[in-house]
Amino acid sequence: MSWERVRGHTAALTTFRTAIARGRLGQAYLLVGPDGIGKRLFATELAKALLCERPPAPFVACDHCPSCAQVQAGTHPDVFHLCTPDGKHELPVAEMRGFCTQMAFKPTRGIWKVGIVEDADDFNEESANCFLKTLEEPPPGSLLLLLATGTDRQLPTILSRCQVVRFSPLRPEEIRAVLADQGVVDPAQVDHLIRLSGGSVARALALNDESFWKVREQLIDGLLAPRPNFVELAGVWQRFYEEAGKETTGQRLRVSLVIGFLVEAIQQALRLSLGADVAGLNESEEARLRAFADRLGPDRLLELIDRCVEADFHVERRVQLILVVESVLEQFTRPSVASR
Amino acid sequence: MKVTCQRDGLLTACQLVSAAVAARTTKPILSNIKAIAEGDGLSLVAYDTEVGIRYELRGILVGRPGSAILPITQLTQILRESADSDISLDADDNGTKVKAGTSRYEMPGYPADEFPDIPAFDDGGRYHEVTAGVLRSMIRRTAFAADKKDSTRFALSGVLWEAEGKTARLVATDSKRLAVCEGPATLYGPPEATKGSHLVPAKTMTLLERNLTDDGELVRVGLRPNEAMFQTERAMIYTRLVEGRYPPYRDIIGQTRKQATVKVPVPVDAFLSRVRQAAIMTDDESKRVDMTFEPGKVVMQARGAETGSSEVELPLPEYDGPEVKIAFDPQYLIEFLRALESEPTVSLEMSDGGKPALFRCGDGYMYLVMPLAG
Numbered sequence: 001m002s003w004e005r006v007r008g009h010t011a012a013l014t015t016f017r018t019a020i021a022r023g024r025l026g027q028a029y030l031l032v033g034p035d036g037i038g039k040r041l042f043a044t045e046l047a048k049a050l051l052c053e054r055p056p057a058p059f060v061a062c063d064h065c066p067s068c069a070q071v072q073a074g075t076h077p078d079v080f081h082l083c084t085p086d087g088k089h090e091l092p093v094a095e096m097r098g099f100c101t102q103m104a105f106k107p108t109r110g111i112w113k114v115g116i117v118e119d120a121d122d123f124n125e126e127s128a129n130c131f132l133k134t135l136e137e138p139p140p141g142s143l144l145l146l147l148a149t150g151t152d153r154q155l156p157t158i159l160s161r162c163q164v165v166r167f168s169p170l171r172p173e174e175i176r177a178v179l180a181d182q183g184v185v186d187p188a189q190v191d192h193l194i195r196l197s198g199g200s201v202a203r204a205l206a207l208n209d210e211s212f213w214k215v216r217e218q219l220i221d222g223l224l225a226p227r228p229n230f231v232e233l234a235g236v237w238q239r240f241y242e243e244a245g246k247e248t249t250g251q252r253l254r255v256s257l258v259i260g261f262l263v264e265a266i267q268q269a270l271r272l273s274l275g276a277d278v279a280g281l282n283e284s285e286e287a288r289l290r291a292f293a294d295r296l297g298p299d300r301l302l303e304l305i306d307r308c309v310e311a312d313f314h315v316e317r318r319v320q321l322i323l324v325v326e327s328v329l330e331q332f333t334r335p336s337v338a339s340r
Numbered sequence: 341m342k343v344t345c346q347r348d349g350l351l352t353a354c355q356l357v358s359a360a361v362a363a364r365t366t367k368p369i370l371s372n373i374k375a376i377a378e379g380d381g382l383s384l385v386a387y388d389t390e391v392g393i394r395y396e397l398r399g400i401l402v403g404r405p406g407s408a409i410l411p412i413t414q415l416t417q418i419l420r421e422s423a424d425s426d427i428s429l430d431a432d433d434n435g436t437k438v439k440a441g442t443s444r445y446e447m448p449g450y451p452a453d454e455f456p457d458i459p460a461f462d463d464g465g466r467y468h469e470v471t472a473g474v475l476r477s478m479i480r481r482t483a484f485a486a487d488k489k490d491s492t493r494f495a496l497s498g499v500l501w502e503a504e505g506k507t508a509r510l511v512a513t514d515s516k517r518l519a520v521c522e523g524p525a526t527l528y529g530p531p532e533a534t535k536g537s538h539l540v541p542a543k544t545m546t547l548l549e550r551n552l553t554d555d556g557e558l559v560r561v562g563l564r565p566n567e568a569m570f571q572t573e574r575a576m577i578y579t580r581l582v583e584g585r586y587p588p589y590r591d592i593i594g595q596t597r598k599q600a601t602v603k604v605p606v607p608v609d610a611f612l613s614r615v616r617q618a619a620i621m622t623d624d625e626s627k628r629v630d631m632t633f634e635p636g637k638v639v640m641q642a643r644g645a646e647t648g649s650s651e652v653e654l655p656l657p658e659y660d661g662p663e664v665k666i667a668f669d670p671q672y673l674i675e676f677l678r679a680l681e682s683e684p685t686v687s688l689e690m691s692d693g694g695k696p697a698l699f700r701c702g703d704g705y706m707y708l709v710m711p712l713a714g
Contacts, residue, residue: 066453073454075367077389077580083366104494105390105541106566106581133492139583 002045002061002068006038007174007201012165016046020059026163028135028144030120032151033167036202040118042167043145047071047079047114050143067109078113084122086247089318091119096127100134103142111141120146121153128155135161169199184208191280196260203260206253215240216261223262223332224292230333237325248318255324256315262328263308269293270301307331341377342403344428347440351419353384353395356575358412359547362388369409374455375431376407385458386412387578391544392458393551395575408432409450418445458578461571466529467562468503472572473555474523475548478510481521481679481705483545487514495584498539501563503527508561511589517672518589519679522704525561537586538563544579551577596698596708600689602661604633606699607685612677614654618642619670621650627671628712633664642670666693667712676707 003013012031019025031039048061048071055061061068070076082099084091099115107113115138123131135158138144144162151159170178172194178201179190189208197204206212215236222233237258244250268278272286273293281289293301311328315321354373362370365388374385382397408431415438419427424441431437433452438445470478479499487496493515500511508525511518551572552559560571570577618629623644632639637656643649676699680686683701690697699707 066457069451069453070456073367073369073451075369075389075454075456077387077456081366100492101494101497102390104497104583106583108567108580139494 002048002063006042006045007178008170009038009042009167012042012167015165017059025143027138027142028146028162030146030148030151030154030159030162030164031167032148032164034169034198034200035149036200036205037167037170038201039147039167040116043114043116043147044071046143046145047076047116050112050114051076051078051110053109076109078107078109080113080115082115082117082119084119089122089248090124091122091127093124093126093130096130100131103134103144104139106139107141113139113142115142115144117144117146120148120158121150123154123158125155128158132157132161170201171199175199175201175204179204179208182208188280196257196264198260203253203257207257211240211243212254212257215258219258219262220265223329224265224288226295228329228333230329234322234326234329237329238322241321241325248321251321252315252318255321256312259308259312259315259328263305265289266301266304266308269296270298270305273298273301304331341375341406341408341432342428342430343375343377343382344401344403344426345382345397347419347422347425347427349397350382350427351416353397354412354416354419356551357384357386357393357395358416359550360386360388360391360393360577361412369450369454371412372409372450372455373412374407374452374457375410375429377402378405383460384410385455387456387458389456390541390580391547392578393547393575394458394460394578396460403428403430406432407452408436409452409455410436411447414445414447418443459569461560461562461569461576464529464562464564466532467560468508468525468527469558469560470508470523470525471555472552472557472559474525475508475559476552476555477681478508478521478523479545479549480681482510482512482519483542483549484512484675484679485514485517485519485707486512486542486545488542489514493584494582495539495586498541498582498584499545500586500589501538501540501561501568503561503563504531511586513587513589515587516669516710517676518592518706518708519676520589520593520706532563536565538568539582539584539586540568540579541582544568544577548577551575592696593698593706593708596696597689599691599695600698601691602633602664602689604638604656604659604661604688604690605685606656606688608677608680608683610654612674614638614640614652615670615673615677618650618652619674621647622670623647627669628667629670629673630665630667633659633661633666635660635663664690664692666690666697667714668697668709669712672709676709680705 033039048068049059051067051071052061053065053067071079074081080099080102082095103115146162151164175194175197176190184190193204193207196207218236219233222228241251241254244254269289269292271278272290308328311324314324357373365371370388376383380398380400380402382400384395386393410431418438422440427440429438433449435449436447483499486499496514502509503525506524507522509522511520548570557573562569566581568579568581615629618640619642621642621644623646626644630641638654640652680701686699686701688697688699693711696708696710
């Protein structure tokens with residue numbers, strides 16, 4: 001049944017279940033957690049459970065009635081969505097006004113109406129302020145669900161009006177289950193995907209792509225070589241993220257994934273240089289990594305990891321991607337501190 | 341569902357319901373209509389999740405009852421271009437097939453369950469009837485005063501709809517002016533137990549007004565706690581209502597009338613033309629016309645920093661009261677005076693330049709405007 005589709009997040013579910021059972025459901029919740037772990041799915045299932053016409057048990061959706069179908073399709077008249085429009089980085093205030101006006105309608109089917117703000121990270125000051133009035137005193141029967149990746153981007157005025165519900169990254173077995181649903185079953189592949197996904201299904205699925213592994217091969221080969229070819233590698237990386245289309249969200253995800261496997265490779269090199277075992281490497285890979293580690297030394301490797309993490313932060317903060325790419329590659333191609 | 345029907349009738353129906361098809365939506369299914377075939381009827385439903393229209397066609401040959409989503413734009417074009425008198429539709433979740441004479445069309449479909457349905461008119465034993473002519477004039481006299489700006493007082497963006505005794509009443513305000521219009525209505529059923537307010541979105545009012553064609557036609561109005569329905573001869577308009585508390589408009593009007601010390605009969609057409617003349621010299625900075633009422637005349641003055649100044653006089657032979665200085669936003673007066681249509685005079689009641697002024701037209705129509713300070 002419906003909640004079974006949501007993997008993990010039992011704590012969040014318990015929070016809402018208890019609140020409903022006690023009749024103390026709040027008016028606004030900020031669902032916080034990394035991208036791609038099922039917050040939107042959770043919000044949709046929550047809306048379905050509240051609005052279902054024939055719930056088989058309290059707070060469980062039947063998944064068959066027209067109401068469930070409409071929530072799933074996004075056409076239910078009592079569920080309102082607010083997303084950042086395509087090609088925009090911020091949530092424009094006009095969209096926010098429209099959303100608040102819709103929230104001011106009376107519910108048509110039951111006593112609830114659910115507003116799902118899918119991109120609460122993208123509030124600008126204007127739209128956040130425009131939201132405050134509705135957020136503080138929503139019309140009766142409203143439930144506002146704000147989906148965000150962190151609390152640090154929210155204005156204190158928004159935070160103080162919401163109950164924060166934290167969503168943690170999915171556990172390996174949960175990601176394994178989701179991947180199995182999607183038809184990815186090859187154990188070695190799945191293990192690798194899980195390791196690189198950081199608990200995010202969206203990342204794991206994006207990684208499950210032939211072209212990605214090809215690029216990985218090329219970049220790792222190039223970067224571990226004694227004299228990396230800066231221009232060529234930058235070209236490979238740039239072509240890879242540009243293939244994601246014009247949408248910067250997709251491009252950013254791809255750059256971030258590449259940074260992810262770079263960090264993984266450096267970590268492996270670091271472990272090898274410290275004498276630790278690294279599972280799942282063949283001989284030639286191991287030799288190559290060991291040579292790389294010996295050449296740079298542990299301090300330099302640590303510094304590289306720092307730079308990569310920093311670059312990942314810049315990607316998220318929408319720094320121009322080519323600059324991020326070049327800054328990372330530049331670190332690899334620069335002679336190490338010791339030899340300078 | 342599978343139906344065969346007359347092309348003309350279906351075309352009219354499609355054109356009529358298309359007014360409520362969502363114009364700008366991220367959900368493709370909402371830019372279609374839903375068709376439900378049962379018995380000998382075909383209902384077409386358009387709903388943009390705020391306001392919807394439901395139209396019933398009768399005398400249809402239903403081959404297989406059921407419901408389906410129809411692409412309204414293409415369907416209307418087919419119906420318009422086709423010359424055949426009969427047309428048959430075979431539609432389900434997978435797609436729509438249209439047959440007109442020897443032409444065939446196939447279009448993709450949507451799951452019918454994903455389209456939010458709207459109920460058929462159900463008076464629930466309590467409704468009222470108003471003639472279309474009266475209703476149209478009531479809408480024209482009030483809807484313009486509703487709050488069109490994006491304020492946070494959402495209740496004011498709607499028009500308050502009330503029915504009691506033998507009257508229906510529409511009220512609209514944006515907190516700077518207030519329009520109240522009453523009209524004769526016939527009420528059926530017991531009075532409402534709970535005193536909930538029925539705030540109809542402005543968009544619905546426009547749609548409703550456009551659907552009133554024949555003055556004599558009776559419109560059945562059903563007000564329910566969360567929704568309202570309007571049954572005209574041609575179609576049923578369904579709307580959700582706006583949440584919120586409405587200002588106590590009766591008190592405001594009562595107080596204004598009690599305080600009023602001056603009563604001026606105003607000729608509508610001449611007053612409108614003078615206000616517009618004076619307003620020529622207003623600009624975005626100074627949207628005000630200062631009026632001085634004195635025995636026998638009113639003098640209107642406006643001034644703009646860059647535009648210049650104007651002074652316009654209107655003789656008021658019937659006025660012999662004290663001098664009153666009051667300033668208005670000319671737009672508020674112009675919108676009201678235009679909505680009056682063919683009324684020769686209105687009476688203006690006021691006390692001084694700091695208190696609201698009330699225009700009254702007969703017993704049924706009142707319009708209150710806040711004066712501008714200073």
